[in-house]
Amino acid sequence: MIRYDAAAKIFTLSTPHTSYQMKTDADGRLLHTWYGRRLPDSCPDMAEPRAPHTDPGCWPDLLPLEYPAPGTADNRCCAVCPEYADGTEAADLRYASHKILPGKYSLPGLPAFRQDANAESLCITLWDAAGLQVELWYAVYPDCDLITRAAVLTNTGSAPLILRRAASACLDFSPRPLELITTDGVWAGERTPHRAPLRPGEQTIGSVRGIPGHAHNPAAILCTPDTTETQGEAWGALLVYSGNFALTAESCEAGTRLLLGIHPYHFAWTLAPGQSFAVPEAAFVYSRQGLGEMSRQFHTAIRRHLLRRPWADPQTPRPVLINSWEACYFTFDEQRLLQLARAAKQADIDLFVLDDGWFQGRNDDGTSLGDWVADPAKLPDGLPGLCKKVNDIGLDFGLWVEPEAISPDSDLYRTHPDWALKIPHRETVAIRRQYTLDFSRPEVVDGIWAQLQAVLNSCPIRYLKWDMNRSLANVYSAALPAARQGEVYHRYVLGVYELQRRLTEAYPDLLLENCAGGGARYDCGMLYFSPQIWCSDNTDARARMSIQYGTGLFYPGCTMGAHFSTVPNHCTGHISAPQARMAMALFGTFGFELDLTAYTQKELDGLTPFIAWYRAHGALLRGGDLYRLVNPDAANLGAAWMTVSHDKVEAAVFAVGTALAGSGGHCPRLVLQGLNESVAYTVTDGENTETCSGFVLQTLGLPLPGDYGEAPSKIWYLKQV
Known part of the structure; x- marks a missing residue:
């Protein structure tokens, strides 16, 4: 799954259908060279020349860097920004070493996709001579097209440094037309998809609420303009994090840079000499069969490798x-x-x-x-x-x-008023007539x-x-000195994780x-x-x-x-x-x-x-595997989808909404997906049962109900004969 070509200095990570490739150049910079369909085992060098050979001075601004930092003439958005004791904000990261390990890496204090004996991990160590070491961690799961990434940042210098930015991952794409899909919304209207072509410059979603919030979800898709549910290229990215986040797509002459991680707002993490900081994990899926296949790969990975047992097992009943x-x-x-x-x-x-x-x-x-x-x-x-x-x-x-x-009118607040987040000498903001406890303590x-x-x-x-x-406000902790208040947002999330860890371990x-x-x-x-x-x-x-x-x-x-x-x-x-x-x-x-x-x-x-x-x-x-058959329109008037077992033996089909109804005597049909065309299925709606071949169901489909003025809603169950 993970191969290293020492002569060419190429790393290739492969899942069943995808490959992710990097290489170190002659100067020791780690370059991103490929993320897409699976490459042949011969590991070809997929690096593309991104700058004119006659003008090497402009190369840093055009190179596809795997983990970019400021101060190296790369003027695009950066993944990490250390501030050294002399006030310098720069890092020239060069390759130092690497190791390939069996199993899945873990991150101290942070959730991540879980250990798996069949997984494989790669750690590439980069270093900046001024005193920053970056361990880039990658993991590959052999049963799905998931690649995870994380970073551990260590102060190897003799004086403290401050992390001003700490991203989980960066992906550089060569110049091509791409579109960005995010899921955004409001309270009671969360995660509505928005899709638009990338324009020049930075396009960012994020949150500084202390939680991801209703407005944006920490996930995004880059896709080619022709991508639909069933065709086209799609690169999906998820952040395994529950606090302030930023997800940026920057388009310029060098191509597109996708960056995701902790939001830099009010983030300043002090590292004493020898101390490390683990950056939250990011997860990626590539599909060349449209958005549907991308979703199914994410769903499989989350079910198998993120959810905790016994609930990860689909056979474990969930209570009604x-x-x-x-x-x-x-x-x-x-x-x-x-x-x-x-x-x-x-x-x-x-x-x-x-x-x-x-x-x-x-x-x-x-x-x-x-x-x-x-x-x-x-x-x-x-x-x-x-x-x-x-x-x-x-x-x-x-x-x-x-x-x-915590409520201001509570025994806990009367006993421990200092346990609430509050800024000294300012009135504490009550949202929903309540404060937030300082879980950084x-x-x-x-x-x-x-x-x-x-x-x-x-x-x-x-x-x-x-x-x-509620969102976090008055973000100031009485337990930290003024110079370290930029750690409160992240420490708060670590406190939430610690409490949920105790809860789930004590009551499995x-x-x-x-x-x-x-x-x-x-x-x-x-x-x-x-x-x-x-x-x-x-x-x-x-x-x-x-x-x-x-x-x-x-x-x-x-x-x-x-x-x-x-x-x-x-x-x-x-x-x-x-x-x-x-x-x-x-x-x-x-x-x-x-x-x-x-x-x-x-x-x-x-x-x-x-x-x-x-x-x-x-x-x-x-x-089961999800197939979206009819996506809801802007007015939410209709949708249809189906879930198919991995072995294609059974399926459940759902159709809801007035947009699916026929008119003028025409009876519309719902064409299915994901079935075995060469076998027959019994199809039951709870009242009637008929037998249809998989071929017919995936070409002619099922007749949709609905007379004039009636909202057709239907549920079918299919089983191989």
Whole structure:
């Protein structure tokens, strides 16, 4: 998988279908020479002349550098920027050594794609004579087209230095027309794809909120203009990080440079002599068969090599849950909750989740965050009493927490006001009437961990929803000197990772679902700890078509928290047919977000076939390959997709929305993908069953339902005969 040609000084990393190549030039600079279709084993030198031989002085500004730094006449955006004790901000990085190792590298304190005995790693060491060593780490997984990258930066000098920029990876492309796809949005409208040709100069998405945020996701695609779902070249990039990030595509005469890593805003990390800094991991996939194949490779890699066990295994069932939030909000007592649990049991739901409002004095969003003790006015027997009664009904019990937050009106704040992020001599900004705890401090992490342990040890809690409902502000830590305040943002993220590490190691069978005001922290760093993330606070089926489509460009459906909710939808006011709402929820983790006590017995009985269908086909939904058949348009009026098992034996097909309906008596058809053309499949929609060949299904397709004025929503299950 990793080969080194010592004579030509060429490194070639190969996956089943792709190759990534670098070489060192005569001056010891590490150049990026190729990332694309798999190269022959003879390892040809794919380096291209990028500068006129008659003008060597302009070469640094045109060379495809693997990890560029300032001060070397390369005036494009840089990957690393050290500030030495004399005020110099420059680094001339040259090759020092390399090693090829079995297995996957790891990064101290950071999530990353996991160890795999079949993987292989490469470490290339670069150095700057002034005192900076850069270890560039690469890993190749043989079962998917994934290549990961990271860097470890070490001060080898005799005086402290400050890192002003620390990117995870850089990719230089030769001049060619390319387009950039990012997934962007707002609260309740996260991860909507945006695609545009690259223009000259820098195009950057990022976040300085302390979390990735609703506006941009730490992922992007560069593709050729002709790229579609099924054809064309696409290079996908993901960042395994949950804090401030920057992703930049710079286009100039030398080509295109793609750079991703920690956002440089308010980042200044001091390294004493001998100290090192690990940069978050980046992951890359190349596809020459369009966006669909790129997505499928990312999905496979995330499922197999990022999610934690037992939840990484598609055969491990995920519980069908009901969350109390939209049914009760803050207004409930124990009897109200038990009524909801009984209705959920009648619908054959597995898990009851108590959302916000369960802890002392919490009747609105203005109090009590940080006081993780049950409110006796609502729960007279505490969490153990409620949990036992829910278990007696026949459901498992889950709970909502917001561990990173603290209310000014809370016992924790009255005891430890210094635990909140706050700037001295300035008024602390309250967002949603709450502050943020300073998770850059180990004693704060320890304090919250003690509270969470007490809660989780009090009764058998099977599921925990970890929420984070605001951006960071007043980013100043009382535990650090003024010269090191530029470390707080990153140290905060390390504190979150440390707490989630303790949580998942102490309770390995706990199903953890991350959330951040909906989908504001949907990234691979969080997925390392929690196998599912609440996709959006917007559960409207029509809106979810776009949200889940954009999310699915990078992340598999088994990671998307998705619930069937009431109509009119609490977020949009839209009314969607039950089957449309079911289709969107079934594509994700599948749960319910509504007041089932208002349902009649007949209506409750109408839910059970979908729950049974999910249980029967859950492994397919969690582990199959996604094929997007009809992408949602700007108005979110229609979409269709399917999931196919790796062996092509079975598939599930979903079609939702009015845009799929015919007109003038014409009955449109949905052409399928990913099947075996040479075999026959039984096709059932729950009412009717027919047999069709894979060839017919992939040429003529399935007839779509929908009379005039009716929204066609349909779910099919296919199985090889």
